[in-house]
Amino acid sequence: MSEIELRNVCKEYKKGYPIIHEMSLTLKEGGFSVLLGPSGCGKSTLLRIIAGLDRETGGDVLIGGKSMKNVLPQDREIAMVFQNYALYPSMTARENMEFGLKNMKIPKNEREIRISRISKMLGLEGHMKSKPHQLSGGQCQRVALARAIVKEPKAFLMDEPLSNLDAKLRAQIRRELIELHNKLGTTFVYVTHDQVEAMSMGSEVIVLEGGKARQQASPDEVYANPADLFVAKFIGAPPMNIVDVSALSKFGVAPKAEFIGFRPEKAMIMDFSATCPDGCVFLAGSVAARENLGDHSLISINTKAGMIIAKRFGERAFSEEKAMVAVKREDLKWFDEEGKSIRT
Amino acid sequence: MSKDKAINFIAFARCIKIGFIAICAALMAFPFAWMVLSSLKTKAELMSGGWLPSDPQWLNYLEAIRSPLLRNIGNSLAISAASTAYQLVSGAMLAYALAYMSFKGKGLIFALIMGSCMAPSAATYIPSYIILSKMKLLDSYTGLVVSSLVSVFGIFLLRQAFMQVPPSLIEAARLDSASHWRTLWKVVYPVAKPSFAAFVLINAIASYNSYMWPSLVTNSPDLYMVSQGLRHFFIEGGAYGTNWPLVMAGSAIVVLPLLAVFALLQKWFVSGLSGSAGLKG
Numbered sequence: 001m002s003e004i005e006l007r008n009v010c011k012e013y014k015k016g017y018p019i020i021h022e023m024s025l026t027l028k029e030g031g032f033s034v035l036l037g038p039s040g041c042g043k044s045t046l047l048r049i050i051a052g053l054d055r056e057t058g059g060d061v062l063i064g065g066k067s068m069k070n071v072l073p074q075d076r077e078i079a080m081v082f083q084n085y086a087l088y089p090s091m092t093a094r095e096n097m098e099f100g101l102k103n104m105k106i107p108k109n110e111r112e113i114r115i116s117r118i119s120k121m122l123g124l125e126g127h128m129k130s131k132p133h134q135l136s137g138g139q140c141q142r143v144a145l146a147r148a149i150v151k152e153p154k155a156f157l158m159d160e161p162l163s164n165l166d167a168k169l170r171a172q173i174r175r176e177l178i179e180l181h182n183k184l185g186t187t188f189v190y191v192t193h194d195q196v197e198a199m200s201m202g203s204e205v206i207v208l209e210g211g212k213a214r215q216q217a218s219p220d221e222v223y224a225n226p227a228d229l230f231v232a233k234f235i236g237a238p239p240m241n242i243v244d245v246s247a248l249s250k251f252g253v254a255p256k257a258e259f260i261g262f263r264p265e266k267a268m269i270m271d272f273s274a275t276c277p278d279g280c281v282f283l284a285g286s287v288a289a290r291e292n293l294g295d296h297s298l299i300s301i302n303t304k305a306g307m308i309i310a311k312r313f314g315e316r317a318f319s320e321e322k323a324m325v326a327v328k329r330e331d332l333k334w335f336d337e338e339g340k341s342i343r344t
Numbered sequence: 345m346s347k348d349k350a351i352n353f354i355a356f357a358r359c360i361k362i363g364f365i366a367i368c369a370a371l372m373a374f375p376f377a378w379m380v381l382s383s384l385k386t387k388a389e390l391m392s393g394g395w396l397p398s399d400p401q402w403l404n405y406l407e408a409i410r411s412p413l414l415r416n417i418g419n420s421l422a423i424s425a426a427s428t429a430y431q432l433v434s435g436a437m438l439a440y441a442l443a444y445m446s447f448k449g450k451g452l453i454f455a456l457i458m459g460s461c462m463a464p465s466a467a468t469y470i471p472s473y474i475i476l477s478k479m480k481l482l483d484s485y486t487g488l489v490v491s492s493l494v495s496v497f498g499i500f501l502l503r504q505a506f507m508q509v510p511p512s513l514i515e516a517a518r519l520d521s522a523s524h525w526r527t528l529w530k531v532v533y534p535v536a537k538p539s540f541a542a543f544v545l546i547n548a549i550a551s552y553n554s555y556m557w558p559s560l561v562t563n564s565p566d567l568y569m570v571s572q573g574l575r576h577f578f579i580e581g582g583a584y585g586t587n588w589p590l591v592m593a594g595s596a597i598v599v600l601p602l603l604a605v606f607a608l609l610q611k612w613f614v615s616g617l618s619g620s621a622g623l624k625g
Contacts, residue, residue: 053515074521086512090534099530100520151520 002064002154002187003029004050010058011045011211019045020211022059027204032181032188034202036195038234041208043191047157050189051080064154074103079148081158085140087132093143094119094128097150104151114150121183122146122176138169145180155187162197170197177201195235199223207231229339232261238298238309240333241267243283247305251281254342257334266331267310269299272322280326283308287323301325376599383592390588404593412565413594416573421601423488423569424551431495431547432540439502440528444514454503461496469560476561483563491561492551498543505539506532541612549602570598 004027011020020042027033035043048054050061052073061068068076079100087096094115101111119125122142132140141161148156162170178201181188192198198205199219207214207222207230215227226232232240240261245253248260268280276282285303296313301323308325312318334342382390384400441447442454472491473482481487509532517527533540555571562568568576577591606613 051519053518073515073519078519080516080519082512082516084510084512086510086516088513088517088531088534090531099517099522103521103523103526147520 003027003062004033004155004187004189005062005065006046006050006059007062008059009046009049009056009061011042011049011054012057018211020049020056023211023213024059025206025213025216027187027189027206029187030185032178032190032201032203034198034205035189035191035208036198036202036205036234037193037208039193042211043193043208044159046208047080047159047189047191050155051078051157052076053080077154079151079153079156081144081148081156081161083160083163085132085144085161085164087140087143087147089132092129092131093124093135093139093146096132096143097147100147100151111150114152115146118146118149121149121180137165138173141165141173149180149184153186155189158188158190160192161190162192163194174200195237199235207234209234225341225343226261226333227341229259229261229335232333232335232341236263238264238311240264241308242335243303243305243308247283247303248281251329254334256336257342258337259335259339261333261335262327262331264298264309264311265313266327267308268326269301269310269312269318270324270326271320272324274324276324276326279329281329281332282324282326284322284324287318287321290318299323379592379599380596383589383596385589387587387589390592401589404589405597408590408593408597411573411577411594412568413570413573413597415566416568416570417598417601419485419567420552420569423485424548426489427492427551428544428547430489430493431498432543434494435498435502435543436528436533436540438499439506440524440532442499442503443506443509444511445524457496457499465557469557472557473560482561483567485567487561488558488567488569491557492554495543495547498547501539501543501546502536505536509535538612541609545605545609545613548605552602574598 006023006025006027008022008024009020010018010022012018023046035046037043045054049056050063052068052071063076063078087093088099091099097115097118098111101114106114115128119128122145124139124142124146127135127139127143130139132143135143141164144161162173165173174197177188177190181201190197190201199222202219204216205219205222206216207227209230215222215231217225217227222231223235226235226240229242232242240263242259242261245257245260253260270276270282272284283301283303283305285301285308287299288302288307289298289300291298291300296311297318299310299312299318301308301310303325310325336342381395381397383404384402385397386399386401389397438457442450476482476487476491479487479490481490513531513535514527517531522530552569553571554569555575558567558569559572559575562572565576574591574594577594578586580587
């Protein structure tokens with residue numbers, strides 16, 4: 001059992017200024033849970049509370065059903081991977097991996113077995129005698145992962161582990177992490193501000209903002225049915241188009257709806273004079289910008305409801321000055337005055 | 345300015361810089377040179393002036409060595425080594441607690457430690473003397489070591505160095521089930537080595553050079569430290585009888601261990617004091 005449960009967890013560094021508001025979450029055993037949010041949303045603090053490096057000011061953390069109230073970080077059977085790797089600079093890769101095992105009083109032959117297995121798994125065999133400063137960023141990252149894996153913890157906590165790597169390496173390690181999670185089947189808790197990482201790796205995504213969990217769902221669900229305007233605007237590149245309900249009122253709207261959202265790829269661009277297909281809502285406007293991104297292009301259209309961004313795949317470039325944006329009714333998302341999603 | 349002129353200017357500035365440093369170095373080295381040259385002269389020659397000894401008196405050194413000076417050096421080295429070793433361990437532990445642990449009254453403890461620097465050392469002589477006498481440690485090696493077990497400056501130096509160590513390193517060690525003791529010596533120490541070197545150098549030199557306090561708490565010539573031993577040369581022959589060449593030879597011998605330590609540690613000494621703690625990016 002290694003489910004992680006947060007019960008009404010609060011954290012405030014200064015009285016009256018909570019970083020985390022009464023948060024209750026359950027992170028599934030064996031899941032790849034990603035805590036996603038902008039900087040300052042409390043995601044790293046939450047991870048540190050789970051690790052025991054920061055103490056919660058209220059509520060309780062349960063790992064495998066047991067309260068962690070009086071359990072020290074080293075006794076929580078978790079391993080953490082830090083943003084800056086936190087490798088011990090004076091030790092070789094091998095010593096870095098072995099340090100924790102020695103402290104845990106694991107016998108020598110068992111240590112040997114674990115280290116050789118994990119170093120093979122991560123392709124580190126050739127670098128075991130190197131010190132961190134002799135290793136590249138990607139290799140350091142793998143050593144940091146290996147150091148966590150050899151401990152055979154109940155859960156891995158990762159604090160933006162890829163943010164120090166260049167884009168190419170990041171994509172590669174992202175794939176390796178998915179593979180690793182499949183192989184180990186251990187609970188992963190992963191903190192990031194990068195939605196690509198969250199969407200591509202997570203089995204579930206928890207979107208955090210202002211110390212509150214806005215939505216906890218699978219990546220597909222978070223993308224397709226954002227729980228509120230914040231999630232809608234935070235996820236997706238470019239984010240969901242949001243327009244005021246009045247702009248489309250002539251088409252008939254859901255009750256209580258104040259805002260309407262639709263994904264850029266759901267926005268169809270048509271010639272200004274074209275007749276719209278049935279079951280669509282449409283907005284007219286002038287083209288403000290065109291961005292060609294290879295397999296698709298982004299077209300910004302200035303309408304009376306504000307700027308709309310549409311994604312257009314392949315096809316010929318859209319060269320008209322004026323355009324019509326049409327969206328199928330079933331692709332519209334409705335939000336009430338507080339920004340909460342309305343399911344229709 | 346044309347490129348050539350710019351290069352000329354840089355070369356000129358470099359010359360001035362090197363010249364300035366050379367003059368400073370000569371000024372620093374002069375007393376040492378004077379000491380060594382004087383130690384090879386006869387007393388009459390030394391008094392009459394002149395640079396080089398006409399007939400180097402190597403026997404002066406032999407005579408200095410035959411005196412109790414070597415024993416004094418031994419005393420000083422032993423006492424410096426013992427007290428510096430203890431200062432290092434206690435200082436590192438205190439600095440570790442001040443840098444990485446959070447507990448009630450931490451600020452107050454740090455303020456008290458730093459505040460004790462403010463008291464002039466002369467003001468501490470009497471209470472320290474009374475304490476030592478109550479412990480019956482006057483006029484003993486133990487007393488000399490016990491009275492310098494803690495170095496406030498050292499605690500401060502190490503604390504500053506420890507603060508430069510990324511906190512995630514300490515947290516990683518904690519999650520790796522390392523005890524505080526192991527974290528200190530296996531993780532923090534290797535990173536903060538230059539500061540430890542500076543610590544050793546500064547405290548060992550201070551202890552080796554100390555004169556006032558040891559002469560207050562020791563009586564028997566067997567326990568004399570180097571500064572007391574050197575003084576002995578001065579007073580031996582009465583007010584006008586001071587055998588200067590012998591004093592110089594003794595001083596030259598006394599300085600040797602310090603020069604050796606400095607030569608060994610000077611590279612780390614500088615980086616330790618400049619606060620980089622040997623950490624890169």
